[in-house]
Amino acid sequence: MAMNAEGKVTVPRFREDCLLSKGIDVKDLVEVRREAVLYVQPCASERGKLMADIELTEKADFPFIDPATLCSLLEIHRRRFAEVKCSEKLGVAKLKWGGREISIFRNGKMKIQQAIDRAEIMRVANSVSRLIWGAAICDVCGQPVINCASERCGRCALPERVAVDPSGVPGSELLQQGYAALANAGRSPPAESRSWLQRAKFLALHFVMETPRKDDALLGLVLLGEAERAESGLMAK
Numbered sequence: 001m002a003m004n005a006e007g008k009v010t011v012p013r014f015r016e017d018c019l020l021s022k023g024i025d026v027k028d029l030v031e032v033r034r035e036a037v038l039y040v041q042p043c044a045s046e047r048g049k050l051m052a053d054i055e056l057t058e059k060a061d062f063p064f065i066d067p068a069t070l071c072s073l074l075e076i077h078r079r080r081f082a083e084v085k086c087s088e089k090l091g092v093a094k095l096k097w098g099g100r101e102i103s104i105f106r107n108g109k110m111k112i113q114q115a116i117d118r119a120e121i122m123r124v125a126n127s128v129s130r131l132i133w134g135a136a137i138c139d140v141c142g143q144p145v146i147n148c149a150s151e152r153c154g155r156c157a158l159p160e161r162v163a164v165d166p167s168g169v170p171g172s173e174l175l176q177q178g179y180a181a182l183a184n185a186g187r188s189p190p191a192e193s194r195s196w197l198q199r200a201k202f203l204a205l206h207f208v209m210e211t212p213r214k215d216d217a218l219l220g221l222v223l224l225g226e227a228e229r230a231e232s233g234l235m236a237k
């Protein structure tokens with residue numbers, strides 16, 4: 001799958017019950033079950049600041065995030081954050097981003113500290129939920145969503161393909177640059193190819209975080225999945 005001459009991308013259609021179709025956008029979750037999702041209180045450590053506990057899933061005693069995938073996703077965007085710590089073993093990630101402290105737990109809980117107001121909490125929560133979406137475990141196949149996007153799980157993609165024109169989509173230049181980087185990777189020697197793939201992954205994930213609609217964001221995860229597949233192909237050589 002590449003971007004064709006008219007700038008269209010061909011992607012699989014995914015099962016409706018796949019987490020890639022459903023998404024984990026906090027704004028959607030809040031609409032469905034407000035109190036259970038988001039709990040805001042004053043920060044204990046800093047006056048006037050707020051902290052929030054967010055639940056990305058109702059099944060809180062169940063692993064919801066695949067820790068290895070979580071750490072690898074954060075690694076892709078490491079340079080955007082002031083600080084990142086991720087423990088696969090503990091299933092916990094902590095990051096500092098724009099002055100906020102964010103913790104992510106494998107059971108799907110998220111904590112945001114030092115926020116200014118509720119609107120900021122929602123903004124950060126939405127971006128972070130997109131950032132870690134690829135690591136969330138899909139009910140259909142029991143694998144992280146990135147494996148649904150790359151079709152590696154073998155369960156979630158339908159045989160049908162659709163051609164999508166992302167040009168009108170907000171943030172589409174990130175996606176276009178990402179596809180261009182993937183194409184460059186394909187015609188470069190291995191060492192250069194590797195850095196093009198890093199670039200493609202960075203741009204793909206950036207698009208996933210920036211574009212407003214989750215149906216568009218899915219295209220970024222498909223590109224990310226493709227770049228990861230190309231990367232494991234390179235490593236096998």
Ligand SMILES: [Zn+2]
Nearest residue numbers: 018138148156
């Ligand atoms: Zn799935």
Ligand SMILES: [Zn+2]
Nearest residue numbers: 141148153156
């Ligand atoms: Zn799947």
